[in-house]
Amino acid sequence: xxxxxxxxxxxxxxxxxxxxxxxxxxxxxxxxxxxxxxxxxxxxxxxxxxxxxxxxxxxxxxxxxxxxxxxxxxxxxxxxxxxxxxxxxxxxxxxxxxxxxxxxxxxxxxxxxxxxxxxxxxxxxxxxxxxxxxxxxxxxxxxxxxxxxxxxxxxxxxxxxxxxxxxxxxxxxx
Amino acid sequence: xxxxxxxxxxxxxxxxxxxxxxxxxxxxxxxxxxxxxxxxxxxxxxxxxxxxxxxxxxxxxxxxxxxxxxxxxxxxxxxxxxxxxxxxxxxxxxxxxxxxxxxxxxxxxxxxxxxxxxxxxxxxxxxxxxxxxxxxxxxxxxxxxxxxxxxxxxxxxxxxxxxxxxxxxxxxxxxxxxxxxxxxxxxxxxxxxxxxxxxxxxxxxxxxxxxxxxxxxxxxxxxxxxxxxxxxxxxxxxxxxxxxxxxxxxxxxxxxxxxxxxxxxxxxx
Numbered sequence: 001x002x003x004x005x006x007x008x009x010x011x012x013x014x015x016x017x018x019x020x021x022x023x024x025x026x027x028x029x030x031x032x033x034x035x036x037x038x039x040x041x042x043x044x045x046x047x048x049x050x051x052x053x054x055x056x057x058x059x060x061x062x063x064x065x066x067x068x069x070x071x072x073x074x075x076x077x078x079x080x081x082x083x084x085x086x087x088x089x090x091x092x093x094x095x096x097x098x099x100x101x102x103x104x105x106x107x108x109x110x111x112x113x114x115x116x117x118x119x120x121x122x123x124x125x126x127x128x129x130x131x132x133x134x135x136x137x138x139x140x141x142x143x144x145x146x147x148x149x150x151x152x153x154x155x156x157x158x159x160x161x162x163x164x165x166x167x168x169x170x171x172x173x174x
Numbered sequence: 175x176x177x178x179x180x181x182x183x184x185x186x187x188x189x190x191x192x193x194x195x196x197x198x199x200x201x202x203x204x205x206x207x208x209x210x211x212x213x214x215x216x217x218x219x220x221x222x223x224x225x226x227x228x229x230x231x232x233x234x235x236x237x238x239x240x241x242x243x244x245x246x247x248x249x250x251x252x253x254x255x256x257x258x259x260x261x262x263x264x265x266x267x268x269x270x271x272x273x274x275x276x277x278x279x280x281x282x283x284x285x286x287x288x289x290x291x292x293x294x295x296x297x298x299x300x301x302x303x304x305x306x307x308x309x310x311x312x313x314x315x316x317x318x319x320x321x322x323x324x325x326x327x328x329x330x331x332x333x334x335x336x337x338x339x340x341x342x343x344x345x346x347x348x349x350x351x352x353x354x355x356x357x358x359x360x361x362x363x364x365x366x367x368x369x370x371x372x373x374x375x376x377x378x379x380x381x382x383x384x385x386x387x388x389x390x391x392x393x394x395x396x397x398x399x400x401x402x403x404x405x406x407x408x409x410x411x412x413x414x415x416x417x418x419x420x421x422x423x424x425x426x427x428x429x430x431x432x433x434x435x436x437x438x439x440x441x442x443x
Contacts, residue, residue: 017217019218039219053273053274058211
């Protein structure tokens with residue numbers, strides 16, 4: 001089974017009825033798509049298949065030979081966010097972050113097919129996505145801003161590199 | 175027969191309608207894979223381990239064609255493609271799930287969907303009933319064409335849905351309870367249409383499959399007012415309790431939605 005994922009070619013060996021979600025996470029270690037409900041109802045596994053938003057948990061590898069997949073990992077870099085990513089950052093549109101990748105991919109697909117999407121279209125396009133932190137107001141604001149092009153260039157810290165942690169064990173010598 | 179692992183599943187991907195019909199045979203031991211929105215959830219949760227999977231994606235069964243007096247809609251046509259096809263099918267299609275699911279789910283799957291977890295499925299069925307649609311299917315005894323309500327009554331077991339034929343209606347009407355969430359099943363929806371078969375009314379959400387409201391149709395044909403005809407819906411539907419609504423609520427809602435759908439029909443579209 002051949003797939004292009006975020007521009008790179010891969011030969012996958014999972015059984016053909018394996019969901020794209022499982023193959024991405026467990027065979028390719030691409031973990032932005034989240035396994036929320038595994039039955040299509042939460043939106044957190046949404047990726048782009050040949051440019052269109054799809055639930056990766058509901059698409060088997062057997063339906064994808066030769067397809068091109070895009071996940072959040074293929075959108076932008078830390079020093080060059082995609083417009084939707086930048087809007088999410090600017091509007092504080094992520095809380096715990098579990099649903100964020102799904103919302104970002106669905107919003108990316110929406111703006112690709114309707115570059116000037118209005119609020120009602122944003123709500124309709126995101127209606128199947130669940131945010132259990134209930135942060136919908138900021139998510140919708142971010143997508144509306146991205147659709148209007150009201151996004152400012154910005155850079156996020158590329159990574160968090162913790163210093164070696166000090167481990168304190170009660171009762172042991174300091 | 176169920177196999178025990180995903181590795182063991184035999185995959186058949188026919189490249190034409192004829193190949194699909196041949197590979198399906200009498201359907202025994204075959205799991206038909208249309209869009210996958212229902213099957214994949216079953217597979218993901220380990221409730222289904224199909225032995226032989228017939229994937230229809232390349233079988234040439236998708237698309238909407240015009241045959242002069244009506245439309246022929248392939249079984250693999252997506253719900254998204256139906257949104258602007260013909261009323262009241264379009265209204266029913268727009269009321270299914272969300273953008274991503276509609277783009278993947280198929281007409282054939284919606285006709286064959288069994289009720290899941292005690293909740294009715296098959297939102298498009300009521301529209302097809304109202305439109306006096308004919309279902310063409312293959313299986314034991316060869317190909318068969320029958321009214322959609324007969325297909326639903328007989329059950330989809332052993333049948334491979336190939337296409338649906340219907341007429342463009344003279345008038346159409348639609349009314350549905352608002353869904354609490356995109357992924358909630360329809361609580362109740364009523365479709366009405368006038369074709370050469372007369373005015374027909376279909377109801378989704380008052381039984382495991384959609385049903386035809388013959389008592390309503392007969393009352394209308396007998397000259398009853400919309401208000402009186404709508405009350406007859408309680409002789410057609412069997413309002414039930416489930417997680418989304420009580421039978422008590424459905425009993426009160428059903429005549430209201432029938433009236434609204436018939437009012438909508440009256441206005442024409």
